Amino acid sequence: xxVEAAKMxxxxxxxxxxxxxxxGIGIIFGxxxxxxxxxxxxxxxxxxxALLGFALTEATGLFSLLIALIILFS
Amino acid sequence: xxxxxxxxxxxxxxxxxxxxxxxxxxxxxxxxxxNLSFTNSSLWMVIxxxxxxLLLAVGMRRGSMVPGRLQSIAELSYxxxxxxxxxxxxxxxxxxxxxxxxxxxxILFANMxxxxxxxxxxxxxxxxxxxxxxxxxxxxxVIGIVKHRFRFLTLFVPAGLPIFLVPLLVPIELISxxxxxxxxxxxxxxxxxxxxxxxxxxxxxxxxxxGFFVLPALAPLAVTAAMYGLETIVAxxxxxxxxxxxxxxxxxxxxxxxx
Numbered sequence: 001x002x003v004e005a006a007k008m009x010x011x012x013x014x015x016x017x018x019x020x021x022x023x024g025i026g027i028i029f030g031x032x033x034x035x036x037x038x039x040x041x042x043x044x045x046x047x048x049x050a051l052l053g054f055a056l057t058e059a060t061g062l063f064s065l066l067i068a069l070i071i072l073f074s
Numbered sequence: 075x076x077x078x079x080x081x082x083x084x085x086x087x088x089x090x091x092x093x094x095x096x097x098x099x100x101x102x103x104x105x106x107x108x109n110l111s112f113t114n115s116s117l118w119m120v121i122x123x124x125x126x127x128l129l130l131a132v133g134m135r136r137g138s139m140v141p142g143r144l145q146s147i148a149e150l151s152y153x154x155x156x157x158x159x160x161x162x163x164x165x166x167x168x169x170x171x172x173x174x175x176x177x178x179x180x181i182l183f184a185n186m187x188x189x190x191x192x193x194x195x196x197x198x199x200x201x202x203x204x205x206x207x208x209x210x211x212x213x214x215x216v217i218g219i220v221k222h223r224f225r226f227l228t229l230f231v232p233a234g235l236p237i238f239l240v241p242l243l244v245p246i247e248l249i250s251x252x253x254x255x256x257x258x259x260x261x262x263x264x265x266x267x268x269x270x271x272x273x274x275x276x277x278x279x280x281x282x283x284x285g286f287f288v289l290p291a292l293a294p295l296a297v298t299a300a301m302y303g304l305e306t307i308v309a310x311x312x313x314x315x316x317x318x319x320x321x322x323x324x325x326x327x328x329x330x331x332x333x
Contacts, residue, residue, distance in 0.1 A: 055312060055314075055315040056315070058308075059264065062264040062265055063260065063264060066260075066267065066268060069092075069271060073092050
């Protein structure tokens with residue numbers, strides 16, 4: 001297999017990791033909204049935590065995107 | 075990092091989406107074999123620092139009871155960080171407020187300034203973010219050791235742990251502690267780099283498509299605009315997360331496990 005082709009395939013495989021981040025972010029905001037509907041008065045307090053969770057989750061996905069970019073462009 | 079960018083640049087002669095992260099020297103300075111050049115990265119750091127000082131100094135110059143626009147921004151950011159420190163670092167976190175405020179404002183302004191076209195985002199370089207994360211990590215560890223002496227080591231033993239689990243969990247806790255500067259720096263750097271690369275790739279679609287058909291090229295343009303909005307949120311969020319995690323690490327060092 002040519003190196004260029006292997007690089008493309010490897011980058012594609014590395015980007016699969018982002019699926020997990022997508023699921024995670026969906027779970028965080030889904031649960032935030034459903035909890036907010038149950039108890040609207042507590043929702044504003046928890047928004048900071050939701051954002052913190054979003055950023056932490058997104059970062060794990062970005063690690064794999066970073067690997068993909070490094071494979072592609074180096 | 076620098077190597078991988080210069081390689082990408084050499085490979086595609088300015089057409090790579092990573093071209094925007096290239097560092098070049100503006101004023102050549104070298105001390106012995108050490109390269110101390112004033113680069114575009116340093117230039118933007120100076121500009122960001124001056125912008126923050128200008129905002130706070132000009133904003134608070136009057137100090138009137140009814141704040142104007144600039145004074146409102148300065149007061150809001152002060153209050154925002156003060157609340158963050160109070161909520162997350164707990165008692166005894168107040169002396170470290172100036173550090174966390176500086177850190178937050180620096181990262182926030184750096185991220186926001188990077189969204190202006192033709193500027194340089196220095197937070198998209200791991201050496202910059204790692205330096206900040208290393209300062210936080212070393213500082214917090216020193217604070218913890220000075221405050222608690224040997225009791226600081228109980229940080230690695232979760233409270234109420236059965237004795238037979240200690241050999242299993244202590245290495246895990248130790249690794250998760252030592253890896254903190256890496257996760258802290260890579261989170262900020264990866265977010266910034268991935269976001270900016272994505273923007274260039276997406277707008278590249280619009281440019282290459284507009285050569286053939288103008289109307290369909292509006293679709294990637296619209297996506298780019300939407301991503302720009304998301305990137306603005308991410309820019310703020312990452313500064314917030316960096317500051318909050320610093321507060322939480324500080325809380326760990328100040329209070330160990332007892333709250």
